[in-house]
Amino acid sequence: MKTASFLLPKDKVAYIHSSSSMKEALEQLEQHYYTALPxxxxxxxxxGTLTEGDLLWTLKDTPGLDFTNMDQVQVCDIEKNTRNESVSIHAHMEDMLALAADQNFVPVVDDDFIFLGIIRRKDIIEYYMRNITD
Structure with missing residues (x-):
């Protein structure tokens, strides 16, 4: 089965632009109750993927940085400790099982690596559960 069947499209996914500020990223995470954003x-x-941990480590390791001036740090300048591997829109579900073990979501891209959306780990697990029990 193709990944397109499970795609949660970009317009329904919270994500952050690389030029956005650390403060905007934190607000997105809080608003959506996410622990990571594409x-x-x-x-x-x-x-890439920005995690809560990335924000916390940046806050801890950057002298003078606090909640009042986080808008001065861009997402592209934050060190990322996690790299969620993306898959092509043409990939099969079998290609995602290994990724789902380590990632909450799998980013999906087109042939030009344009971000199309995500497939949630929950959906991958449910797919395999249905196929195992059927």
């Missing part, structure tokens, strides 16, 4: 570059390409 990052999209100015061309719309998937550029």
């Amino acid at each position: 990052i999209v570059d100015p061309e719309g390409k998937y550029a």
